[in-house]
Amino acid sequence: MMTPQEAANCTFTKSMVGGYNMASVDDFLDKLTEDYAALYKENAALKAKLKVLADKTEEYREIEDAMRSTLLTAQRMASSIVSEAEAKREALIADGTGEAKQRLSELQAEVIREEARLDQVRRDVDERIAAEEHRLEVAQGELRLFIQAVRGVCGKQLELLDRLPIRALEVRDETGFYRHRDFQRMKEEHFYPWLRTLVDVCRREGGKGVSGMQLCWDLEQYAPEDIPDTVVTPMGRFRLGELARMVEQGGMEALAGRFFLWNGRTQDARFFRNRALNALWERCYFAPSARSEEDASINAAILDDLERAAKMDPSLPLPRGSYEEVCALAGREPALPQGPELAEEFLPGYRKGLATHALGALRLTLPGSYLYGWERWGSGGAHLWTDGSGPVWRVNTYRAREGDARFTDSLNALNGLEGRTLKGGKLRWGWREIREGRERLYQAVCEVAAGPALFAITATCASPGELGQVAELIGRISVVNNTAQRETVQARQ
Numbered sequence: 001m002m003t004p005q006e007a008a009n010c011t012f013t014k015s016m017v018g019g020y021n022m023a024s025v026d027d028f029l030d031k032l033t034e035d036y037a038a039l040y041k042e043n044a045a046l047k048a049k050l051k052v053l054a055d056k057t058e059e060y061r062e063i064e065d066a067m068r069s070t071l072l073t074a075q076r077m078a079s080s081i082v083s084e085a086e087a088k089r090e091a092l093i094a095d096g097t098g099e100a101k102q103r104l105s106e107l108q109a110e111v112i113r114e115e116a117r118l119d120q121v122r123r124d125v126d127e128r129i130a131a132e133e134h135r136l137e138v139a140q141g142e143l144r145l146f147i148q149a150v151r152g153v154c155g156k157q158l159e160l161l162d163r164l165p166i167r168a169l170e171v172r173d174e175t176g177f178y179r180h181r182d183f184q185r186m187k188e189e190h191f192y193p194w195l196r197t198l199v200d201v202c203r204r205e206g207g208k209g210v211s212g213m214q215l216c217w218d219l220e221q222y223a224p225e226d227i228p229d230t231v232v233t234p235m236g237r238f239r240l241g242e243l244a245r246m247v248e249q250g251g252m253e254a255l256a257g258r259f260f261l262w263n264g265r266t267q268d269a270r271f272f273r274n275r276a277l278n279a280l281w282e283r284c285y286f287a288p289s290a291r292s293e294e295d296a297s298i299n300a301a302i303l304d305d306l307e308r309a310a311k312m313d314p315s316l317p318l319p320r321g322s323y324e325e326v327c328a329l330a331g332r333e334p335a336l337p338q339g340p341e342l343a344e345e346f347l348p349g350y351r352k353g354l355a356t357h358a359l360g361a362l363r364l365t366l367p368g369s370y371l372y373g374w375e376r377w378g379s380g381g382a383h384l385w386t387d388g389s390g391p392v393w394r395v396n397t398y399r400a401r402e403g404d405a406r407f408t409d410s411l412n413a414l415n416g417l418e419g420r421t422l423k424g425g426k427l428r429w430g431w432r433e434i435r436e437g438r439e440r441l442y443q444a445v446c447e448v449a450a451g452p453a454l455f456a457i458t459a460t461c462a463s464p465g466e467l468g469q470v471a472e473l474i475g476r477i478s479v480v481n482n483t484a485q486r487e488t489v490q491a492r493q
Helices: 003-008 022-153 155-161 183-205 240-259 268-283 293-312 320-330 409-413 464-474 482-492
Strands: 228-232 237-238 354-360 363-369 371-377 380-386 392-399 413-421 424-437 439-448 453-461
Touching: 183 240, 183 380, 183 453, 228 240, 237 240, 237 268, 237 320, 240 320, 240 392, 268 293, 293 363, 354 380, 363 392, 409 424, 424 464, 439 464, 453 464
Parallel strands: none
Antiparallel strands: 228 237, 354 363, 371 380, 380 392, 392 453, 413 424, 424 439, 439 453
């Protein structure tokens, strides 16, 4: 575009003929230059303003883009916050519902416990009376044997007693030992015939696959794991035919020396060996002494008895393998001198296998290593089994006021609920998650109905993997009716 200066400096060639008046042209150009200069300046000013407006427009566009991006980010954040809040709300609602259901189930169970408390107390009293009566009978029998043994040891004192001027003293002794004072004769006339009868029964039943045979076993304690064609005794497990072979090879005296805890008039090496064998078979949990005072006491007694027996008779066969095993559990250095091993088919330790516990009609099978205790709850409590690391088992018993017992509604809230029919009863069980403080636990809940009795069983686990073992043990639960219990007692008597 021509600038005003260029317009002012513009010149024209002169024409000799017919040209424009120079003065008029100059006047016109002056006016034109003046107007053009004004328009040029105005145009330049407008261009400058236009550039400013363009820059501002670009700046506003960038601000708009930034605001739009910020708005989109805010919208996304708002959506995320809303979604997260809704998820937390749903989780809180779900947790609150679960806790409420669990609390409701616990309250329902508590109501049932309170309703059955008086019946339970009466049942416990009846069971304890029956148990004490049985213990009294057993204690009376043991007392008779002890008195007989004391009479054999304290012959001179008895002779002195005979010389006392007592006329009203009457002694009733079915063995005749008080009269003849011959310990060997008492064994041969009184105990050996009884033992021979047991051997005859074992010989007759041997090879038939007989199960559950027990001799001289305390019915108030656990029942060891069953192995067909064997007999359970306080002194160990034997093949039925093995007892007969002992008699054939060494006579009745050899069997008595292995079968009876105390077969002599004095506490000799065989007595201490047999007492240790009884503890190994019947009482020892084969658990570290550090686990409980009971474990420490049993382990120490076994080791002391075996070491004393070895000192009294180094030639006496001893369960040396079991001795070294218990030494390791007790943290004690082996101290037995060299000597023969008591070689038998079955190694000591009923509690190394499963043990079946009787609670009324209920039969609950658990690992033999579990310690038993009574867990007190206010005026009531529960039977408790634990080994310090695995599932903790609890059992409560209730009795219906009228008719047969029924399952509680709280079972319906459990996971994996299932049931089965038992001979003489029925069973239902499932599992649930519980919390003790901040710890999450997994609890199997089982109810067994047997006539008017209802048994509530729980097994609390630290991990869900332990529920498989619990399920296997629940599968072993059984019930025994009163008729079967009476037949069992009569057979064992």
